[in-house]
Amino acid sequence: MKIVLTLGLSLTLVTTGFAQRIDDEEPSTGKIVNTSLSQIRRAADAYRQVWVRFRVQFVSMGTVKNPFFTRFVPEKYANFYAWAGEQHIWQKDQYETPFPLLFLPKQSAQLEELYQLKLYTQMDVIGIVRNVFSGEPWIEIRGFKLGARKVTTSVLTHMYRGEQFMKKRDWAKAISELSLAHSADIPDNVLLATHQNLAVCHLRLGESGIAVKHMRRAMALSEEPGYETRRLAQVAETNPELELDRTVTGAQIADHERPMWEAFEDLEMGSPR
DSSP states (O other), X not given: OOEEEEOOOOOTTOOHHHHTSOSSOOOOGGGOEEOOHHHXXXXXXXXXXXEEEEEEEEEEEEEEEOTTTSSOXXXXXXXXXXXXXXXXXXXXXXXXXXXXXEEEETTOTTHHHHHTOOTTOEEEEEEEEEEEETTEEEEEEEEEEEOSOOOOHHHHHHXXXXXXXXXXXXXXXXXXXXXXXXXXXXXHHHHHHHHHHHHHHHHHTTOHHHHHHHHHHHHHHOSSOOHHHHHHHHHHHHOGGGGOOOOOOOOOOOGGGSOTHHHHHHHHTSOOO
C-alpha cells in the first residue's frame, strides 16, 4: 500500500537558514524527551527542534510532494506513514487517519530495514521535530527499534465487533468477541482496551468479581490511567451495581430463526374452518 500526499502549502516563512541547518547533529541521551505522537501533534510548536522518542505502528511507505518548501526532498529522505502507538486502530476513524510526516534520511543504515517493514509493525523511534507547518510536526527519524508484538487483522476485527456489540448492549456477544482478541502477543494499548471493555461488559451483566480482575489488569497496563479508567476501577471494587444494565428487552430471535413448530401452533390456535 503506497499513499501519496500532496500538500499545497504557502510557506513564505521558510528561509534559507532552515535549509542550511546542520545535518549530522546527534542527540545526547539526556536531551531525548519520551513522549507520544499524539502529544507531539497536540502541542507541535512546543516540540519544535526537540529530540523525541515515541512509539508508532507502521502503515506504509509514502511520498509527500512539497519539495520546494521543506528539507525533506525525496532525493534525501524516505517518507513513511504510521499510526501513533496509542491509536485505537480497530475503530474506523482512527484506522483511516495515519500520520504521514515521518522522514528517515536515505543515508541511514536502517533504510533497507524500513523498506521491508510490514503493516502493523510496532516501532520505537527517535527523531527530531524539524518544523511545524499548518499545525502539524514534520519529524526527521534518526533511528528505530522494532517491537516484539503487533496487532493482526483478526485481532482488529474481533475488537471492532466487540465494541459494536457493546453499543447494542449485547454484552455476552461482546465478551465472546473481545475474548478472541485477547492475547499476550498484542501491544499493551490493545491489551489494555480489551481488559477495560471486558470489565465493562461483565459489570453490565452483574459479574463484578470478573470485572474487578479485568480492571486491575487494565490499571496495571496504563502508565497514566484516565478519568474513566479510574472511575470504572473504583466502581468495580466498591459499588458495581451502579454499572449493572437494568434495561429489559424482548427476545432477540429473528423470525427466520424461530422453530418450525411455531407455525403449526399458530394454525392449531386459529379460528376453526
